[in-house]
Amino acid sequence: MSTVWGSKIKIAVFGESHSDAIGVVIDNLPPGIELDMAEIERQMARRAPNGGDFSTPRVESDKVEIVSGYFNDRTTGTPLCGIIRNTNTHSSDYDQLKEVVRPGHSDFGYYHKSGGNNDYRGGGHSSGRLTAPLVFAGAICRQLLKEKGIYVGAHISSIGVIKDDGFDARVGAEMFDNLSRQPFPIIDKNKFNSMNFLIQDAKSNGDSVGGTIECAIVGVPIGLGEPLFESVESKLASLLFSVPAVKGVQFGKGYELTKMMGSEANDPFYNLGDKVFTATNNNGGVLGGLATGMPIMFDVAIKPTASIFKEQDTINVVTGENVKLNLKGRHDSCIVVRAVPVIEAVAAIAIYDLLRD
Amino acid sequence: MSTVWGSKIKIAVFGESHSDAIGVVIDNLPPGIELDMAEIERQMARRAPNGGDFSTPRVESDKVEIVSGYFNDRTTGTPLCGIIRNTNTHSSDYDQLKEVVRPGHSDFGYYHKSGGNNDYRGGGHSSGRLTAPLVFAGAICRQLLKEKGIYVGAHISSIGVIKDDGFDARVGAEMFDNLSRQPFPIIDKNKFNSMNFLIQDAKSNGDSVGGTIECAIVGVPIGLGEPLFESVESKLASLLFSVPAVKGVQFGKGYELTKMMGSEANDPFYNLGDKVFTATNNNGGVLGGLATGMPIMFDVAIKPTASIFKEQDTINVVTGENVKLNLKGRHDSCIVVRAVPVIEAVAAIAIYDLLRD
Amino acid sequence: MSTVWGSKIKIAVFGESHSDAIGVVIDNLPPGIELDMAEIERQMARRAPNGGDFSTPRVESDKVEIVSGYFNDRTTGTPLCGIIRNTNTHSSDYDQLKEVVRPGHSDFGYYHKSGGNNDYRGGGHSSGRLTAPLVFAGAICRQLLKEKGIYVGAHISSIGVIKDDGFDARVGAEMFDNLSRQPFPIIDKNKFNSMNFLIQDAKSNGDSVGGTIECAIVGVPIGLGEPLFESVESKLASLLFSVPAVKGVQFGKGYELTKMMGSEANDPFYNLGDKVFTATNNNGGVLGGLATGMPIMFDVAIKPTASIFKEQDTINVVTGENVKLNLKGRHDSCIVVRAVPVIEAVAAIAIYDLLRD
């Protein structure tokens, strides 16, 4: 099993939902960087389960202990390891999952892969909880990108069938910052009531809803990305599809492009005041795998949380019996809200990995 | 720039559209395999430009010369290098692109990335022509997968707004084989006329159209894939987004899942005759990054070919002037048809890389 | 900076001599393995500084906390992270090294590499202390190798000019076990007094001595290793030269081979009872990078500890002044003794990485 990622930097993520700790080793950070700890904590808090309206009742402070690679308030350039203790674990809630696998979940695959040795408590290593170390690594990468004038932001672009507006000409650092300070980051705030209704209605029915997240990255230098296997799109997609519940990724107009003629889809270049722009950005700032200098735009499809409280048909993997599952435990009824900072974080990691000397 | 891919096998792709040759080195193939050369040639021919209705007029035989790693008609286990000569190059067609970049194309990014040293002829290293070595590597992987009862197939699932039927219960080796022998692989043949009309109409207008390709992989063992960064979805997506013109990837119901409730989206497990199935396959045979044993299903969005003959606004990258481009040269007006075997090939490479000891 | 190693498994090592903790993430261990904790502790104790005759006075228990990848007393197959707290740190001892670099040490290189942001306390990330996580990872690999009948052992083959006997026909699991239980592992115990004299004499003079360690690996299957860059020799050497103070590595007769004729150096094959042997093992069990099935034999040169208490000429890196250094702190006067389990550990890691499916 492989949990090391990266070319120029490397991140190694470890942990399970109910293991003693989760964390990440980040290799090849530049030395001499004073980390903005307040900002890192703010990013961690955006993702952390806080027991609020859009979160599982499991509350975790997600405080990161940096145990290496940081000295006298600066990075040393050696591997920086951040550790997050798991504290609020009700492991007995998961006893029912020793043998019964949850539909829509990785339990079945892990049971087979590990010969029954998987840590079934809370999804183990495939838990959404493993995105906490990614947010930590992402927060560091974001700080490093900011120094180069590169900013990442995202918003909930849909919950179920209810759509938010898309990013527009205002996209940039200020808009991103505003969005990141909202508990429910959307552009058109009039959509909040409908979206919230879908979520709370699902929650009260023991069900769940999904949605999409739109993300943008501004300030990326022209030509960033590598041909073929390290294209901007490949790098981003390989990390985005590592985030639990992501089932689709599209860049720019994505699937809409397939319905356009080439003459509509192509983004005309023009030169204005010694800077090159494209009149449209249908291709989402990436052509042939390389950045065009326009905002990199993509969205991801997040499926509804697989852990629901409605009775479901499934099997007992040990006996092979067909059984009914009435799930216990604590789960988000809509993971989309807490996934926003995660999508931003992995976007930052991917771009920084391409950019790092 | 990085053009080596893989964990258990490695492929290194090289070449430009108009360089002397293109090719691929494949590392860590098992020894003792007699390659099915006729089948490899058949796969190459599916992708090769043949001057027909759905192809650029540039005709290339795409004959692969295997120069290493193959002895007495068997693989030796050492790196196998396959070389394809570029023969039918009209390089002078591209003189106009020395300074003028094509909208929708990588020319602009490569010019900046390489400080003006890019091979602008025919898109250079970012040309769709580089998918020929991928089809070759894929043909070898397909043969190795077949020995394990794993089959890959695909069809055109849409051209513009015209949709083919989706894969259904008949999905499997026989259906894949039939599709692979059609010059225009679709399931509902009644759609051919409409789709072809869109393509020929675009061609006659100097324009282009896009579409989607649906791909399925059957026989994948339960639990294949690695958590996080080497999930089945991450591996497939990283290669799929390396194929020129791919702008979106979704697994199973993909974006449709975001509109479902969890109780609809979850695929109930059931046991029938000692084999586990899911009653639906909304998740496309992958949960938590691991294979469920159900067919792996995904589709990709292919944008309309960027090279069109209509006049377009663009810039001269050397002088910075805003100019009009009236493109010359030979181009596909719809790349979707020839992309079908490419999508199958990279799917085979990704699955084989996960499966190889 | 890069501290991730491996092809089939991956290890990511982190920490500094005086940071909060050091540790290692080990990826792709097989699931379902019950670790022999007593044996792991025994291996850790072999290396740990215990304040004895052959150790720095800094005493560390080197207790490993496994925080992930281990559940119900078995590996889960997900990344296993082991953390070792640094407890007995006298950081103020190192204040003198903020600006003054130790001859023979990495201080000078790290200062430049990190722009003065290196953790100079105790050698930081380049400290011999970082071999503790390697011994831990090695102990796990040794257990996995043992299940396949592969054993690793080593002894002090020289201290200064005093030589121990070499491994001979008795080399194997039992001899290795005996050696590993000696505080000063040598074959010819008559050499102890002379070797110990050299060490204690150096200690009393504030000086240090070096030596060599011979290592053998038995039971390695014929053909293990990969051509060229993943040869048995390349893999071993890349890890061996990562161990602080190692300045030379030779396989089999090594440098002696350069003085032999081919007819002497070549090891004749012969078949005895359906098993193939070589009459000599001058090549140390590796030919063309692949294992022959004979014991893999190599030795390493360990230079005398760079940290000595005699006055030395050096520079102040901040002011550029030429200065005298009278070192304080706690240091081994001969690192060879404690390096024996480290060399065994990295040998086990390298072989297991080649062997793992």
Add this chain to the structure above:
Amino acid sequence: MSTVWGSKIKIAVFGESHSDAIGVVIDNLPPGIELDMAEIERQMARRAPNGGDFSTPRVESDKVEIVSGYFNDRTTGTPLCGIIRNTNTHSSDYDQLKEVVRPGHSDFGYYHKSGGNNDYRGGGHSSGRLTAPLVFAGAICRQLLKEKGIYVGAHISSIGVIKDDGFDARVGAEMFDNLSRQPFPIIDKNKFNSMNFLIQDAKSNGDSVGGTIECAIVGVPIGLGEPLFESVESKLASLLFSVPAVKGVQFGKGYELTKMMGSEANDPFYNLGDKVFTATNNNGGVLGGLATGMPIMFDVAIKPTASIFKEQDTINVVTGENVKLNLKGRHDSCIVVRAVPVIEAVAAIAIYDLLRD
């Protein structure tokens, strides 16, 4: 089997001694470099078998065809593939090796590893012939290093028991250039007669001799190298041990250091005219894995050529019989001479990989 190497650049080597071609793909070269083709050819000629006194009678021109990544006489930054055709192959010479394995050679390991599917002609993929692509890649890296004031050179430091002088204070670009233009590169030319006598005597007896090669790299910036696994020593050693017949590597005084006291072995730093030097260079320009700015010095042990014409005891791997081998074919009686440019080449590749942004 793994034949891809590198972190910042990557090289993928392919081919067998008697396959159609051998070659290398080099990834991530900087764009815009005009290659010095005359110098590349000169380096290739230094290694190429020319039928002279110190070479196998097999004559190969080793002309490299660059098929990609090079346009208008400049690198494009995309993968550069160089192909060398095998022309002068007497494959029938090797029929005797279908079943009978050569002592001291990889034949036995490869037979087992490949299940009998190895290309036994001329050593196949493990042939010294595979060093030709390394010399080509090294020639490119040398040119790139030269632009940064870094130079690599080597000489024969011993043949059998006859030793050349070591590098001294004159070490540098001019001395390297002079050595590289000698057919038999030694510093003390008085040693030629004795060394040559050993070689010619071995040849006339159907036997072979080995030796050592000393290599130096000057101009390496302070701090180059990464801690632990990408130390200067680890990187160099991993490539050096990939060169056939290398059985030992030592840096600086290497094994001699084990007989010194720390106070002798440590190299005192001093500052002279704003540049830092060490008074001695016992550590060979590397401390803690990082470059000190002093010349990087190492030597390698090259065993006598395994292919000799004296009758030898060995086995038939198919029948298991003990047999006598009277080898035919064309072989070097001393590979050390032709190995000199190979050692320089891999040294250049290793250093450039560490240095590349």
